[in-house]
Amino acid sequence: MSDNILVVLVNTSHPGNVGSAARAMKTMGLSRLCLVSPDQFPHEYATSRAAGADDVLEQARVVSTLDEAIADCSLVVGTSARGRKIPWPIMNPRECAERLWPESQRQQVALVFGREERGLTNDELARCHYHVHIPSDPEYSSLNLGAAVQVLSYELRMAQLASEGALAVEQEWDAEYATASELEGYFGHLQQVLEQVGFLDPQNPGQVMTRLRRLYSRQRLDKVEVNILRGVLSDTQRSLKSHSTSSTEE
Numbered sequence: 001m002s003d004n005i006l007v008v009l010v011n012t013s014h015p016g017n018v019g020s021a022a023r024a025m026k027t028m029g030l031s032r033l034c035l036v037s038p039d040q041f042p043h044e045y046a047t048s049r050a051a052g053a054d055d056v057l058e059q060a061r062v063v064s065t066l067d068e069a070i071a072d073c074s075l076v077v078g079t080s081a082r083g084r085k086i087p088w089p090i091m092n093p094r095e096c097a098e099r100l101w102p103e104s105q106r107q108q109v110a111l112v113f114g115r116e117e118r119g120l121t122n123d124e125l126a127r128c129h130y131h132v133h134i135p136s137d138p139e140y141s142s143l144n145l146g147a148a149v150q151v152l153s154y155e156l157r158m159a160q161l162a163s164e165g166a167l168a169v170e171q172e173w174d175a176e177y178a179t180a181s182e183l184e185g186y187f188g189h190l191q192q193v194l195e196q197v198g199f200l201d202p203q204n205p206g207q208v209m210t211r212l213r214r215l216y217s218r219q220r221l222d223k224v225e226v227n228i229l230r231g232v233l234s235d236t237q238r239s240l241k242s243h244s245t246s247s248t249e250e
């Protein structure tokens with residue numbers, strides 16, 4: 001997707017989380033992972049949690065400071081589960097992706113994630129242009145590291161697909177929608193049958209037809225469906241007719 005987007009994990013303590021982050025990235029087309037002095041890496045837990053995204057782990061760069069990790073990036077965004085004393089320009093994950101994606105077409109950008117226990121330090125956050133907060137429940141606001149990487153990566157993917165115009169999927173349907181005149185034909189027919197069976201009083205129809213129109217509009221009937229419904233009405237009329245003929249005959 002973009003080799004210009006760097007995911008930086010600072011000082012992770014659980015190798016499993018590195019694997020989950022790699023998997024989250026790969027599902028969304030990201031591949032560049034940088035680990036700032038991870039406690040344990042490489043590690044079998046990382047590989048097993050990566051579940052097939054081991055190429056992301058194999059290519060991961062390990063460095064000892066955040067400065068080294070982000071040295072070549074023109075835009076650096078730090079993620080944080082909580083607000084800080086000196087607030088920084090803050091964005092939600094969608095705004096972040098809308099800003100990061102276009103810039104990643106020209107220059108390298110970084111998304112920085114913090115330690116499982118303590119997040120990013122104030123010094124680390126001060127190295128970022130923006131802070132991103134996933135709008136979680138304030139009573140329980142901290143996501144698992146891998147989950148946070150997934151949310152941010154997903155939004156980047158959505159921004160990419162939107163920029164390529166690939167989000168507007170054409171709904172495939174096996175029949176054309178009914179036209180206004182076909183619908184009018186159906187409503188006229190329906191009204192006639194409802195009067196014939198005594199459901200609708202022509203002198204006092206109330207709002208029944210309006211409500212039925214609204215019900216059908218919500219469904220957007222297609223041509224085949226209108227034909228089926230009209231078939232039901234025609235058979236109802238035929239059956240009413242034969243019933244009334246046989247009762248006159250009795």
Ligand code: SAH
Nearest residue numbers: 079080081113114117119133134142143148
């Ligand atoms: N207890 C730590 C949370 C660490 S969670 C703290 O209070 O900061 C590990 C990492 O996941 C965080 O450093 C951040 O990078 C990311 N993360 C978790 N929840 C997040 C949220 N709601 N918004 C943004 N990032 C979040």
